[in-house]
Amino acid sequence: AALTLSACGLDDGGSKPSAEGSDAAAAFTIYTARDKALAEGVVADFEAANPAYKGKVTILTLGAQEALERIRGEKSNPQGDVWWGGTSQQMTQAANDDLLDKAPTAVVDAIPAEARHPEGLWVGEMKLAELFMINTDMMPLDQAPSDWDDLLKPEYKDKIAIRDVEPSGTMRSIYSAMIQNKVASGENVEAGYTWLKSLDANTKVYAANPTDLYQRMSRQEAPISLWNLQDIMLQKSGSFKMLSPKVPTSGAPMLIDGVAKVKGGPNGAGADAFLSFLLSNEEQAKLAEKHFQIPTVKLKSEPSWLAELNLKEMKLDWNAIASNETEWISYWASNIKNKG
Amino acid sequence: MTSVVLDNVTKQYADAAPSVAGIDLHIKDGEFFTLLGPSGCGKSTTLRMVAGFVVPTSGTLRFGERDVTTVPPYKRDTGMVFQNYALFPHMDVATNVAFGLRMRKTSKSERGQRVAEALDVVGLTGYGERRIDQLSGGQQQRVALARALVINPSVLLLDEPLSNLDAKLREETRAHIRSIQQASATTSLYVTHDQAEAMAMSDRIAVMSAGHLHQVGTPREVYRRPATSFVARFIGRSNVLAGTLLGRDERTHTVRLSNGELLTVPNTENSPTAHIGVEEDIAVSIRPEDLRVVSTGSTDAGTLRGRVSAVEYTGASCTVTLNYGETQLLATVPDGPDIPAVDELVSVQPAVDRLWSVAP
Amino acid sequence: MTSVVLDNVTKQYADAAPSVAGIDLHIKDGEFFTLLGPSGCGKSTTLRMVAGFVVPTSGTLRFGERDVTTVPPYKRDTGMVFQNYALFPHMDVATNVAFGLRMRKTSKSERGQRVAEALDVVGLTGYGERRIDQLSGGQQQRVALARALVINPSVLLLDEPLSNLDAKLREETRAHIRSIQQASATTSLYVTHDQAEAMAMSDRIAVMSAGHLHQVGTPREVYRRPATSFVARFIGRSNVLAGTLLGRDERTHTVRLSNGELLTVPNTENSPTAHIGVEEDIAVSIRPEDLRVVSTGSTDAGTLRGRVSAVEYTGASCTVTLNYGETQLLATVPDGPDIPAVDELVSVQPAVDRLWSVAP
Amino acid sequence: MTALATPPSTTTPSRAKRRRGVGWKGLSSSDRFVYALALPLVAILLVYVVLPMFATLFSSLEDGGEAYEAFGAGGTAWTALLLSVGISLASVVLAGIVGSGLAVLLSRFDFPGRRVLRVVALLPMALPPLIGALSFYYLYGASGIVPRFMESVTGIMASTFSADGVAGVLLVHTMTMYPYFYLAVSAGLAGSDASLEEAAMNLGANRVTMWRQVLMPMLTPALVSGALLTFMVSMASFTAPQFYNVNTLTMRIVAAKTSGDYPLAAAQSTVLSLVSIAFLLLMRWYQGRRSTRSASKGTPQALKSVQGTLPRTLAAVGSVAVVAVLAAPVVTIILLAFTVDGTWTTQILPPQYTVANFVTIFSDPVSLRPLLVSSQMSGLAMLASILVGVLTAWVVARWKGRGAGWLDVMIMLPWALPGTVVGINIVTAFASPTPFNLGQVFVGSLWILPLAYFIRFVPLVFRNAAASLAQIDPSVEEAAQNLGAGPLRTLRLVTLPLMTRGVIAGALMAFVQGFGEYVASVVVYPARFAPLSVEIYNRQYANEIGSAFAYGALQMFAILIVLLLADFLENPRRRRSSTKAASLTEPPTRKVS
Ligand SMILES: Nc1ncnc2c1ncn2[C@@H]1O[C@H](COP(=O)(O)OP(=O)(O)OP(=O)(O)O)[C@@H](O)[C@H]1O
């Protein structure tokens, strides 16, 4: 397509790498579901570390599901190089659809096997700890539920707000984890459903999206929610000071959030360079410190905020979860949601 | 079944000259009253004020004793045939006609019967289920007529309801309208530009021009004793000759035409020229059919002489146009061997008792 | 500036009877040709086929030698006045009239001038900037006329262009149309339901009924020698009396009317009743103006006797309706003291040379 | 000589008939022009609209149609479908009442301030999708302004006043979709034949009856247009059901996709669009049953607005009230644009205000870029939509015979599908050169945005144009042709100007919708050229609610300018010549005879 569109006030519309000298690194594009500020910070660091890429990295912020669909649509003519931010389920889907390429070997090797695709088609960047989010204005932390089963107590009826489950990769994982937890402890799936049904009975509202959830919490519609640690910490240090994390005593399920190289992207070399940089120990340490991230790579020292929390991981069989999630969640959607 | 009174009614659109300028009309109960006048003189506007679509700029409108000046149209019980038909395109013919009955909550069976009758009257039996856009222009007009007639309104308003019908159908339909009107004694206000129609149907006629009333009277009055030269010219064809009033007595006027010819014109009480003084301008009107072609060479006093400029064939007779000084004279000649040819010099003699003097 | 030929042209809408059923017409170059017929007989449909909006179901249409049956309307150079005007509501009067000139790339100055002239011809000078919806019905019709005239088309098509004008304006305008047409020798096809208009303007007239042609001829032929009883009745008023042909010679027919009365009727070459044999049904036509009221009591042979059922005043004369056996007779009586009264018994005598025999 | 014609006989007139077949030659020229014009249009629609949509159908059949089993009676998909249809029908009724009522108020009653109200009435259309839903939450949600205010006044729990669940969805739908009716009905009223109203009233119909029996049926094309657009868009609506947790079919589609079941998602999308298309065909059939073309002779006189002090006062009060309700979400957005993030917790109204949100936006050097991208891209799409939409409307209206319905379905198809589905289909179709896209790769170029907007919103122009056309008497087109204007010129000089209102209404909707388009944009937009909606989403996602709302306010401001511009463009003449207030809904002239 030789068609170019010049619009006033907008410079060069093509995102394709221009045929510049081969010595200079070519431009590449990142599709990211990460917080915009965070992503821009990382890219700035990357460009500082690799001056050849200065001004050549384009960030496209969009939801993880949109990123997946975009990559899927562009399969015959990929436009992006890096997909940054998506649950392991989403990443696995993409890998199965032959949309992803192997990350640099060094990167793959640095990640523990349970936190990446077996062949390195995607790698886990961080662990999302799922725990309780409490509005401390409404409910002091000591009155908040201390473990998962406490959520079902009658005193918490209509005190819980949940980010709607079905369209959210994260929430799907948490709910599946609760069922898997029952199964692992010797009970059956039915017990898991019963547990979720009781939770539904206590749930006041399902929020449409994360922002909606924060709004409802901050506006005191409900004091308790289930959410991931990083986002809680980011809100707490941002405008929603009243929101605090609380770690369930039996532990928090840890989800993997990954990053991948798009297969056949315009500039694979740039993608490799970026992945290597992103998953480097230094950058991850920085993200951990500044952005409350729990890296998959082993850090030399745990960030101070994390140490304070005494976070305990709930051990789960994530493969079992992945293979049952669809069935469980659609059962939940049609038989449990709003029926408890 | 009510009289209609217009009291000094004026309608002025925006910044133009008034379309209707302070007219007074008293249409009697059960009367068939016609508004006649040239295109754009304000006939439709007057009718639309009676129907209630146009609110007079000033003046009052009464139905009987009831002041209806600002009563909404749907509370006036008038039946109107619109100049542009205004049929409902989303309804078929029968539903159009039945509309007014439905508004009056007539029972279904009666409705069906009355609609059938009305369609029969206008010669559209069997067209009940046609769509409006499948009708010819004249057929549409007849549907409009049926729709207004079927409701037996207390005032019937007709805006050129026959203009798209052929002569034969028009005559039939006007006879129908007239007989329906007489049977029900419905007060009717009829707008037409066709003087023959007006003459044949009306109890009384009002002649309008540029928003003003020129004359109100029975057909014969208006035709025989026009009040102004405008009326004389407008109602049928007429020869209007300008002149000066030389003198008058109780029974006659003497008029000198502009070419010096003298004419003796009958005078009556209430003559519309009573206000014209001696030596003032006056005009004399004579109908073409009252001008007899006397001979091709006669120069008798009282005859008018001119050269034939055109001969028009109209079926029953011919109309001969003579150049007479500055003006033209029309004379009707029965069809036959005596029709003068173009360019021939002929004399015509007015029937003396048919001369009539009018304001110039 | 071209002849128009319709060769066995038929138009049938969907499953109805054909609106135009195989008609042949040859309109000569420069001729003023009129289609006359009752409402719904197919006049507009014929005109619209000539204009190119309706494609004939079968048959050919030629302008001169050129087969235009399927030529698009905008390549036919016809100027048309639509029965429903079809004015462009988003343009003012002058722009409407100028439209055709703009399409012909006439220079701006010439355009302005010709538009002004055309508006003048139809008496709308000064209305150029009016919006269409601010005009009266007759004024709209005149704009439609001006719009068609101004382009000097090679074929002029007029669909009842004067139906909404008053008698006076209509006569003026028809004289205008006629003189423009004659000056430019534009072939014109005129649709009207008004026989007087057709008579006064046309070189030839075609009389249609229910999609068929009944007669094509000059106004006088059509009026005096109608081919069928339909034509006799439709063109002007006529008395058509049913009877049986008793015998014929070269110059006369002898006819026995249904009530036994015998009439001697002139016969000509090419008589439309030539195919009717002795003892077969025939009809005799006589115009009201050719029936003279002879006396209130005469019983002479050759007079017809009946009781007056209605007297209608039409200005110049009165029309008297007599009950004559099963049928009614119309007779025209000059206005005057001799007008018979309703219910009087009168005899009327036909002008013998005006009797005419027609197919029943 | 008397040319004697054969006396009429009842038998068929003549044997020697050359019957014209239905072939090309037997068509009148205007028919031929219609068919000739239809060819390129069909090609454009096929390549750019229809074929891309087939991707959905194909992927739904990937596993051999198994996915359709989900629609078995009693299944989740089946109940979701029923719910979607129910909600859509209710939305049509509610939006129809509000939109038509408002159109009548604002075009048939004359009162001070009517002009302003007309523009305000269009603002809800400008609500940015996500922010729009949020503003409803802040207004009517459990902790919204209205319920909290009611609580403080009555002491009854706020949540009893809040709109939730299906009611909430219907609230949002009504408030955001009534413009489809409002604009179409306004245009229809402007083109209606005033003498018909007079005839009805003369026959004894009071105003209400006249409306019900004459005007409403005459407005059928406008109402059908509004109903179609509303029905389809609410079938495809996602934000509102998601926000109020109503399990509609669109929710199922998203869920299916999140769980990776793409064939199921595609099957559900296909069923959804089939339902919409069925509705479309139903409406077409309904509209085709009646003629709404004025059959009057000549051009009827212009209708004046309703006079009289009482009706005018009532209308004014009513309109102000209605508009207050309609403008409330807009006001809420502006309010939030000036609110300090996180401070508004339990109060009725935000406690702290700031301009910081705007400062943040404007201190970013490229902050205006999203605004420029959105305005230019949707402007471009609007132009293309006008061209294709109007021509297609004309072809469909003048087409005799069967094909018209297909064209109609073809062009409406994208409107019947959820936005994401459309977006993904476009990406799939234009990612690499194939014969089906004429070798055009739009993915990655700036062209993809206007293309996506064009595909999604051309139905808006089409429907509105079609509604206006249905009122125009074809005889004016004939008059133009008779005067020597070829079909194209006739279209340009006569038909188009008479359709202006409908076209402007449709174009406005298309532009405004394109301006705020998110769901398809986010899957197609080229890197570096994020449209405004994506920017808003990102801010909102990053929980910078304040600056998201600030962007939203900017967007509405931009759209307001466009509305005013359109209003001006439409009546420049009136402005000079008449004292009467002129606007979007004022007839400059009557549509035809
Ligand atoms: N589109 C149509 N579909 C079906 N029938 C039609 C259509 N148009 C006209 N007709 C029928 O064809 C016949 C002839 O119509 P046409 O308009 O030619 O009549 P006309 O002679 O011009 O009558 P008028 O003097 O009333 O205008 C009528 O019976 C009419 O109902």
Ligand SMILES: Nc1ncnc2c1ncn2[C@@H]1O[C@H](COP(=O)(O)OP(=O)(O)OP(=O)(O)O)[C@@H](O)[C@H]1O
């Ligand atoms: N809405 C309007 N705005 C301005 N002028 C108008 C309006 N309606 C009518 N007029 C003018 O008022 C005058 C009278 O119009 P009206 O319709 O009453 O005429 P009419 O006597 O019925 O004529 P016709 O016989 O041609 O129908 C005309 O000059 C017309 O142009």
Ligand SMILES: [Mg+2]
């Ligand atoms: Mg009038």
Ligand SMILES: [Mg+2]
């Ligand atoms: Mg006709």
